Amino acid sequence: METAFNFPLFPVYLVDYLGATVMVILAFCALFYARRLTRLEPKNILWAYFFWFSLVMVIFSISRGVGHLLPYVFRLADLPELWDTLDPYSGGLNTIALCGVAILTLHYHSTAVLINRAKIDALSLEIANERLVEAHADLSRLNQTLEQQVEERTLDLRLSEEKFRGFFEGSKDMIYFCDAAGRLCDINESGLRLLGVERQQDLVGQPLAEFFLDRERGALYRELLAADGQVKDFEAEFVGREDGPLYLMITASAITDRTGTTQGYQGIAKDLTHFKKMMEQLVHSEKMTSVGQLAAGVAHEINTPLGIILGYAQLLEEDFAGQTEVHETLEIIEKQAKICRRIVADLLNFSRQTLEHNKLYGDLNQCLEEVLAIVNHTLNMDHIFIHRCLAEKLPRTCFDNERMRQVFVNLLTNAHHAIGSEGIIGVWTRWHEESRQIEIVIGDSGSGIPPDQLGRIFDPFYTTKGVGKGTGLGLSVSFGIIQDHNGRIEVKSPPLEPELVTLDMHTTFHIFLPIVAEGQEKEQ
Amino acid sequence: MARILVLDDVLDAGVLIQRILQRKGHVVHVFHDEDEALRFTEKNPVDLAILDMNLPKMDGLDVLCEMQKALPRLPAIMLTGLPDAAMAKQAFAHGAVAYCAKPIDKDKLEERVAKALQEGENLPEQ
Numbered sequence: 001m002e003t004a005f006n007f008p009l010f011p012v013y014l015v016d017y018l019g020a021t022v023m024v025i026l027a028f029c030a031l032f033y034a035r036r037l038t039r040l041e042p043k044n045i046l047w048a049y050f051f052w053f054s055l056v057m058v059i060f061s062i063s064r065g066v067g068h069l070l071p072y073v074f075r076l077a078d079l080p081e082l083w084d085t086l087d088p089y090s091g092g093l094n095t096i097a098l099c100g101v102a103i104l105t106l107h108y109h110s111t112a113v114l115i116n117r118a119k120i121d122a123l124s125l126e127i128a129n130e131r132l133v134e135a136h137a138d139l140s141r142l143n144q145t146l147e148q149q150v151e152e153r154t155l156d157l158r159l160s161e162e163k164f165r166g167f168f169e170g171s172k173d174m175i176y177f178c179d180a181a182g183r184l185c186d187i188n189e190s191g192l193r194l195l196g197v198e199r200q201q202d203l204v205g206q207p208l209a210e211f212f213l214d215r216e217r218g219a220l221y222r223e224l225l226a227a228d229g230q231v232k233d234f235e236a237e238f239v240g241r242e243d244g245p246l247y248l249m250i251t252a253s254a255i256t257d258r259t260g261t262t263q264g265y266q267g268i269a270k271d272l273t274h275f276k277k278m279m280e281q282l283v284h285s286e287k288m289t290s291v292g293q294l295a296a297g298v299a300h301e302i303n304t305p306l307g308i309i310l311g312y313a314q315l316l317e318e319d320f321a322g323q324t325e326v327h328e329t330l331e332i333i334e335k336q337a338k339i340c341r342r343i344v345a346d347l348l349n350f351s352r353q354t355l356e357h358n359k360l361y362g363d364l365n366q367c368l369e370e371v372l373a374i375v376n377h378t379l380n381m382d383h384i385f386i387h388r389c390l391a392e393k394l395p396r397t398c399f400d401n402e403r404m405r406q407v408f409v410n411l412l413t414n415a416h417h418a419i420g421s422e423g424i425i426g427v428w429t430r431w432h433e434e435s436r437q438i439e440i441v442i443g444d445s446g447s448g449i450p451p452d453q454l455g456r457i458f459d460p461f462y463t464t465k466g467v468g469k470g471t472g473l474g475l476s477v478s479f480g481i482i483q484d485h486n487g488r489i490e491v492k493s494p495p496l497e498p499e500l501v502t503l504d505m506h507t508t509f510h511i512f513l514p515i516v517a518e519g520q521e522k523e524q
Numbered sequence: 525m526a527r528i529l530v531l532d533d534v535l536d537a538g539v540l541i542q543r544i545l546q547r548k549g550h551v552v553h554v555f556h557d558e559d560e561a562l563r564f565t566e567k568n569p570v571d572l573a574i575l576d577m578n579l580p581k582m583d584g585l586d587v588l589c590e591m592q593k594a595l596p597r598l599p600a601i602m603l604t605g606l607p608d609a610a611m612a613k614q615a616f617a618h619g620a621v622a623y624c625a626k627p628i629d630k631d632k633l634e635e636r637v638a639k640a641l642q643e644g645e646n647l648p649e650q
Contacts (some may be wrong), residue, residue, distance in 0.1 A: 303605050304534050307627015311540040314630040318547070341627060348606070358609070 013072065020065035027061035030054040030130055045115050049108040056104060060097035063090055072173065093228040174248070174269040176208065177255075180262050182222055183207050194248075194271055211254040213237040213245050225265060229254040240273075242494065247273045276289040281488070284458060288480060291460045299347035306344060310337040346473045359398045359485075364438060365390045365429055367401055371408040374425065375416070387503060389428045394438060398516040403481045410474035411442040411509050417465060418446025418507060426503050437487075443500055443508035457491060487513035517521050526571040526641050528552045531561045531587065532603070533580050537626075541574060544630050558582045565591045570598065572640055576626075577604035577611065585611075585618050588647060592619065599640050603628060 005451035031054035037047035067090035074083040168175055178184055184203050187195075195211060197203050212218030217236050224231045230253040240246030252267030313333040320326040372386060379386060415425045428441040449457060456462045458479045463472030482489045492500075493507040500508055528550050532538040538554040545552045553570070555561035558581045565573075577584035588600050601622040602615045604638060612623040621640045624632070 300605050303626055304537055306535070308536045308540050310627055311537075311544065311630055315540070315543055315547075 017072065020061075020068045023061040024058070024065045027058040029056065031058050045108070045112055049111075052104050053101060056097055056100040060094060060101070063093040063097055066090060067094065089240065126184065171268075173271070176267055176269070178208055178265040178267075180264055181207070182209055182265065185264065191269070194240060194246055194269075195238070211238045213239055219312050221252075224255060225252055226262075229256070229262075231267075235272075238269075244273075244492070246271060247276045248287070279345075280455070284479075285483065287459065288476065291476075292480070295347040295460065299344045303344050303348075303497070306337060307342050310334060310341065313337060346477070347519075349477060359400045359403065359516075361396055361398050362401060363394065363396050364399065364440065364513070365394050365419075367399070367404055368386065368408055368427065368429065368440065371405050371412065375409065375412050379412075379416060379425065382416070382419070384416065384419055385424050387424055387426045389426070391429045391431050394429050394431055395515055396518075397438060397513065398515065398518065400481070400484055404485075407478040407481050407511070408442070410478045414474060415442060415444035415446065415507075418444045418448075420446070424504060425506050426500065426508070432512075438513045438515065440511040440513070441500070441508050442511075443503075443505035445504045446506055448506035449491065451493075453509075454491060454493060458489075482511055482513070485513055487511060526550050527569065528572045528574065528637070529561060529565065529570045529591075530554045530574045531558065531579070532556060532576045533578075537576075541633065544633055545549075548634060548637070550637075558587055561587065562564065562590050565595050565598075569595060573598055574637075575600055575602055577602055577615075578606070586622075587612060588618055588620065599643065601640055602635055612641040 031051070034047065034050040035052040037044070038051045041047055067087070070086065070090075071080075071083045074080055080509060091098050153334035154466075168188050171188060172190055174194050175188045176184055176191055177186040183205050184207075185205075187200060187203055192198065192200060192203065195203065209215070209222055212221065214237060221231060221234055221236065224234070230251075234250040234252070236244040236248055236250060238248050248269040249272050250267055252265055254262045255264045255266055257263050313330050317330045317334065320330060368390065372388070376386065412425065419425070424443040425445075426443040427443065428439075428443075429479045430439040430441070432439060453464070458475050459470040459472075460476040465472075479489055488511075490510045490512075491507065492510065495501065495505055495508040497508075528545055530538045530541045530545075530552055532541070532554075533556050535554070535556040538556060542552040542554045553564060553568075555564065558579055573588065575584045575587055577586065584602055584604075586611075588598070588602075591600075592598050597619065600615075600620045601624060602620045603624050603626050604611065605626045607623075607625045615623045621643055622636045624636065627637075
């Protein structure tokens with residue numbers, strides 16, 4: 001072994017020596033950097049691998065360096081046998097270190113694969129998560145929009161409902177809904193008022209057709225509605241409030257579902273009672289005026305020749321006083337001429353009703369009492385009892401006493417004729433403070449007036465009395481007189497007022513006169 | 525006996541009044557034309573005029589006024605087919621003693637004439 005330590009081999013030893021040292025230093029440097037890298041990114045597996053790799057390389061470099069350096073040191077110290085003892089350890093350590101590197105490298109590969117897979121998993125998980133978050137955001141956005149939309153729609157619906165509810169309740173016309181069988185399910189306030197019912201519950205479930213005054217008309221309404229799905233401006237009279245039937249104009253339509261099956265009916269009924277009454281009055285007053293003019297013309301023309309016939313008949317009666325038969329004939333001519341004269345006088349009276357004014361401030365009760373006193377006797381003879389109910393505090397008003405008496409006489413005479421014998425004539429006076437009107441009611445327990453005649457009784461020359469018993473002018477004249485007092489006269493046959501019904505009144509005439517204060521009559 | 529003038533556009537009506545009053549002994553002059561009647565009163569005195577209110581040419585009251593120019597305070601009975609309170613007042617203001625609706629009854633006419641003549645006699649003479 002001494003020959004091995006030859007001087008010419010010195011550079012080789014030097015390189016070996018220096019190389020081992022440099023290797024140790026470089027290994028430490030690598031460890032240092034690898035450590036710093038692991039510090040920077042502790043989770044990076046590559047850096048961890050480098051760290052462990054450098055560490056093992058440090059061990060290996062030291063072990064190898066020692067294995068190369070110590071033999072020289074021991075040889076120089078002349079203890080070569082000591083190295084021989086250590087040499088196998090050094091070789092073993094080197095092998096272990098290299099094995100460690102190999103294991104580490106192998107292990108790194110599989111770890112890297114695992115970690116990579118884990119990373120991919122994590123990434124896909126992250127992506128999924130992100131998508132989930134996005135989806136959640138979308139969902140919550142959608143949810144919010146939906147909520148907002150629902151809120152908006154609810155508001156719209158509420159406004160619409162309010163609008164239609166307001167229209168329904170506020171309408172002055174009757175608005176109603178019926179089920180498929182034609183029974184009422186809903187009706188507005190105006191409808192309740194018109195039909196004279198207080199609570200809706202009392203109406204719900206009742207067939208609308210039952211409110212028709214004329215059942216046939218009700219059936220026609222249903223037929224038309226069923227056939228065409230609608231009716232337009234259908235005129236009908238309804239059983240209504242206390243003061244007579246309602247005159248309605250109905251426009252209705254069927255409510256159908258998608259299949260076209262009728263679910264029910266909806267309709268609007270316009271109350272034309274007042275309008276119709278006004279129209280009737282207008283027509284009547286027009287009629288009265290034209291008839292009045294005609295009557296006046298005819299009466300005036302007939303008057304003179306009639307007077308001449310009457311006068312000559314009277315003269316001849318004197319001439320033939322001795323001849324019974326001729327005298328009797330002339331008497332008949334005179335009598336009939338006088339009847340004609342009365343009719344002509346009535347006609348003139350009727351047509352001239354607005355010409356003369358003799359209205360004075362007075363008490364209508366007193367006027368009525370005076371007339372009753374006159375007719376009382378005749379009525380008693382026929383066993384007709386007079387029921388009086390005169391208002392105690394009836395205000396005084398301006399009226400033409402003579403002509404108002406004529407009205408009362410006409411009405412009482414008619415009542416008498418309607419009864420014939422045995423019955424009751426009712427006389428009421430009432431004061432309506434809210435409308436400032438006096439109402440005079442004259443009723444009788446007679447036969448009543450058939451509905452088809454009701455509209456004609458005020459017409460001039462309309463009479464149901466026999467020839468020679470009435471001219472048919474009494475009510476026309478009365479109508480004119482009342483109109484001249486700015487009042488109105490109405491007939492009810494039969495009346496619906498309980499007070500009148502209990503007294504068995506079958507026909508009642510109602511005169512309404514406005515109060516005219518003293519001194520105001522001139523302005524009228 | 526009195527002199528009575530009757531003016532009515534319908535002659536038959538005038539003649540009727542004439543016949544009725546003649547039987548009571550009066551002298552009755554009948555006219556159906558206003559001008560003829562006026563010409564008559566200008567020359568002949570009459571005690572009473574019975575005048576129709578509605579004449580074709582003139583108003584009955586105007587005729588009365590014209591007649592009263594020649595015969596002041598001439599009493600008159602006015603006859604009308606259309607009685608009217610306002611016209612009645614005017615008639616009385618013009619010196620009419622009666623305002624009657626046509627056709628007038630025989631008895632009523634006789635009574636009114638008698639009454640009118642009586643009142644006329646009671647009037648102080650001019």
